[in-house]
Each structure stands twice: as structure tokens, then as C-alpha cells.
Amino acid sequence: MSFEVLLINPVIAALDEALRARYTVHRLYEHADAQGWLREIGARIDGVVTGGASGISNATMEQLPKLRIVAISGIGTDAVDLAYARERGIHVSTTPGVLTDDVADLAIGLLLAVCRGLCVGDRYVRDGQWLAKAPLPLARKFSDMKLGIVGLGRVGRAIATRAAAFNCAIAYTDLRAMSDVPYRYVSDLHALASESDALVLAASADDAEGIVDARILDALGRDGWLVNVARGKLVNEADLVRALVEQRIAGAGLDVFVDEPRVPAELLALPNVVLQPHRASATVQTREAMGKIVLDSLAASFAGQRPETSVT
Numbered sequence: 201m202s203f204e205v206l207l208i209n210p211v212i213a214a215l216d217e218a219l220r221a222r223y224t225v226h227r228l229y230e231h232a233d234a235q236g237w238l239r240e241i242g243a244r245i246d247g248v249v250t251g252g253a254s255g256i257s258n259a260t261m262e263q264l265p266k267l268r269i270v271a272i273s274g275i276g277t278d279a280v281d282l283a284y285a286r287e288r289g290i291h292v293s294t295t296p297g298v299l300t301d302d303v304a305d306l307a308i309g310l311l312l313a314v315c316r317g318l319c320v321g322d323r324y325v326r327d328g329q330w331l332a333k334a335p336l337p338l339a340r341k342f343s344d345m346k347l348g349i350v351g352l353g354r355v356g357r358a359i360a361t362r363a364a365a366f367n368c369a370i371a372y373t374d375l376r377a378m379s380d381v382p383y384r385y386v387s388d389l390h391a392l393a394s395e396s397d398a399l400v401l402a403a404s405a406d407d408a409e410g411i412v413d414a415r416i417l418d419a420l421g422r423d424g425w426l427v428n429v430a431r432g433k434l435v436n437e438a439d440l441v442r443a444l445v446e447q448r449i450a451g452a453g454l455d456v457f458v459d460e461p462r463v464p465a466e467l468l469a470l471p472n473v474v475l476q477p478h479r480a481s482a483t484v485q486t487r488e489a490m491g492k493i494v495l496d497s498l499a500a501s502f503a504g505q506r507p508e509t510s511v512t
Contacts, residue, residue, distance in 0.1 A: 203502050204241075206264070208250035211273065212484075215491035219249070222495075224302065228260075234418055235313075238263040247271060247498050252294075253460060254477060255279020261288070265316050267399065269501035271494045273297055274331055276404075276479070277429060277511055286512045293497035293507040297354065298489040303480040306356030306402055308428045310453025314474045315340040315398075315425060336390075338451065343367050348396030349402025350389065350411075374403070393419040401428040401435070414439040417449050424449050432457040441466045444473060455480050 204224040211219070219225050224444055226245065231237040231419035250256050252274025258281050261267060268307045269291040270280055277292060285292045316339040324327075324336055349356045349365045349372040358369050360383055370383040373392045377385035386392040393399050393416045401412065412426070413436040420426065426449060428435055434442045444467070451472030457463050460478055467473050481487065497507035 203246040204244045205247045205496075205498065206245045207247060208254050208256060208260075211249060211488045211494075212491060214488055215249075215273075215494065218491065218495055223247075223498075235259070236261070247501065249273065249494055249498075250280075252276030253279060259288070261271060261285070261462050268294060268346075269498060269507065271497045271501075271507075272379065273425065273490045273494050278431065280435075282512055283472050289495070290336040290512065291501050291507050291510040292512045293501075293509045294511060295490040295493040296509060298486055298493065300354045300358050302483050302486045303355045303402075304482040305360055305454060306422070306476070307355075307359045307402065307427055308362045308451075310429070310455065310474055310476070311398055311400065311425065312342050314427075314451045314453040314472065315342050315345075317471075319474055322344065322472050338399075339397075345369075345397040346371070348386070348399045349373065349383075350374075350392070350399065350401045352381065352383070353402065353404065354402075356402040357381065359400055359443065383411050388418055390419050393417075393424070394421070396420065396429065398425040401426075401430040402445040403430050403434065409433045410436040412440070414443065417443040420449050422448055422450060423452070425451050427453040429455045437464060444470055 202224055204226065205219055205296045207225060207227045209229050226241060228234050246263045246266055246268050248256055248267065248270045250270060250272055252272055253320065255272055267290050272294045275294050275296050277294060278291055282292060319475060320416055343366045345368045347370050349359055349370040352374045356372060363370055372383050373386050375387050389411060399420055411434055417439060441464050444452060452477050453474045454475040456478050463475065467475060493509060497509060500507040
């Protein structure tokens with residue numbers, strides 16, 4: 201029996217090739233009238249492969265009566281209605297663990313880049329300002345910072361490990377204190393922000409929205425830095441833009457946004473903001489590892505088994 205798989209968005213070449221070798225593959229992203237096209241072929245689809253940010257809408261799932269599995273190449277499930285999937289008996293699988301190092305690396309990279317002005321310095325050299333002996337502001341030292349981590353799951357812990365190598369004093373907030381870590385627990389986000397030089401968001405966003413707002417940013421203060429490698433919706437983006445424009449915080453490093461790929465225009469002009477296009481896991485090694493988990497999840501589901509990384 202040949203199973204049919206729907207790709208919501210493009211995947212890396214190795215995964216695409218492996219999918220084509222095993223299944224009949226359909227590509228939703230190639231069709232301008234996606235819903236109209238699904239009315240023609242939707243009844244044949246057994247599995248869906250999508251990204252964490254893209255997910256799949258209920259309207260799309262409704263057109264897939266045979267659907268057994270939504271295999272997410274990522275760890276975010278907020279773009280999938282898990283209750284609806286459970287109701288239908290559809291597995292929703294993710295690719296946990298393999299993204300941890302890359303996301304933590306990028307979090308530290310963003311913090312280094314924005315504090316040390318790496319992008320500003322790069323433009324300074326490229327634009328000939330160094331030759332012209334133009335003044336260049338001093339940067340902010342990263343080592344010895346007081347670092348507040350929001351969410352001490354796999355990624356948060358990996359960020360803490362890296363920051364500890366820079367002699368950072370680490371505190372964190374989460375739903376509860378963790379007994380197996382040496383870092384200081386702060387139960388209140390406002391308190392954590394007020395005593396941190398930098399606040400790094402690494403929390404799951406599935407049940408949270410806008411937790412970093414004007415009040416938290418003001419607690420972080422004009423010498424404080426914000427890094428977000430979790431989900432854009434954790435931050436009240438309008439409040440963040442105002443805080444940056446009004447210099448109520450020192451700067452930000454952002455890999456995620458509320459309405460991707462649309463980024464507030466004000467952020468594009470600010471030299472104290474480093475922006476990335478939601479690519480924390482975008483390395484060859486990690487994407488290949490994620491692809492293997494996606495393939496294993498599809499195979500398990502089509503064999504009538506529960507995928508190891510299913511969350512439904």
C-alpha cells in the first residue's frame with residue numbers, strides 16, 4: 201500500500217528525497233488556491249509534514265478525512281489544534297531534543313551580537329567608516345552578566361550551561377523550581393527582569409502570550425537586554441518596539457516575531473537590535489536529525505503504532 205503525504209512547506213533536500221522514495225508526496229505550498237486543490241486530492245492524504253511555526257489549520261485538516269499523523273519538524277505545537285487532533289485520533293509528533301544545542305547556541309550568539317555590537321561593527325567596516333576614523337560607541341561586556349532565563353526546559357538549561365562558561369550569574373523562572381539545577385529560582389517574572397542584565401526567553405509558548413510587556417521591559421530597564429528564541433507571541437511586540445525606540449531598554453536579539461515573516465518596520469532601523477528569520481535550528485546537522493525523526497514518526501503511524509514523539 202502506498203501512503204500519501206502532504207508537505208505544508210518545503211523541507212531540506214535529504215528529507216524531501218527520502219519522502220519521495222517511500223511515499224507519494226504532494227506539495228501544498230506550490231498551489232495558489234490551496235484549499236481548492238485540497239478538495240481534489242485531500243481524501244487521499246494519510247500524513248502531513250509541517251513546521252512548528254506553520255502547523256496546520258483545522259480547515260485544512262477537515263479536508264483530510266484519512267489523516268493519521270501531523271509530523272512537525274520542530275518542537276512548537278501552538279500552530280496545531282491538539283484538542284481537535286485528539287478528537288480525530290490524529291497523532292501530532294514533534295522533533296524534541298535534537299534542536300536544543302542549535303537554539304541555545306543562537307541565543308548566546310544573539311546576546312553576544314547585540315551586546316558587543318557585532319552587526320554594527322560589521323557595517324562600520326563594510327561602509328568605510330573605519331577608514332574614515334568615524335567614532336564607534338563602546339560595546340557592553342557579556343562575561344559576568346546577570347542572566348535571567350525564562351523557561352528552564354531543555355533549551356533553557358543548555359543556554360544556562362553556555363552562559364556559565366562566560367561566568368554569568370544565572371537565575372531563572374518557570375512554573376516551579378527545579379531541584380536538579382544549581383541556578384537560582386525566581387518565582388516572579390517581574391522580579392527576575394528587575395535583577396537581570398539580560399532576559400532570555402526559552403519557554404514553551406503553547407499556553408502563554410504577551411508575558412513580556414511594558415511592565416516587564418521597564419523592570420529590565422534602560423541597561424537591560426532582551427533575547428527571544430522561543431516564540432514571538434511571548435512578547436507584546438508593540439510594547440517592545442516602544443521600549444526600544446524610547447531607549448527604555450538597551451537592545452534586543454530576536455529570532456521570532458508575532459506575525460512572521462512580517463517584522464515591525466521600526467525594528468529594521470534600530471542599530472541596537474539583531475534580527476534573525478526564525479532559524480535557530482537551521483543547521484545541516486540538526487535539520488537532518490529532525491528529518492529522521494519525521495520519517496520515523498510517519499513510519500510508526502502508518503504501521504498502526506504510536507510515534508515515539510507524539511504529543512497526542
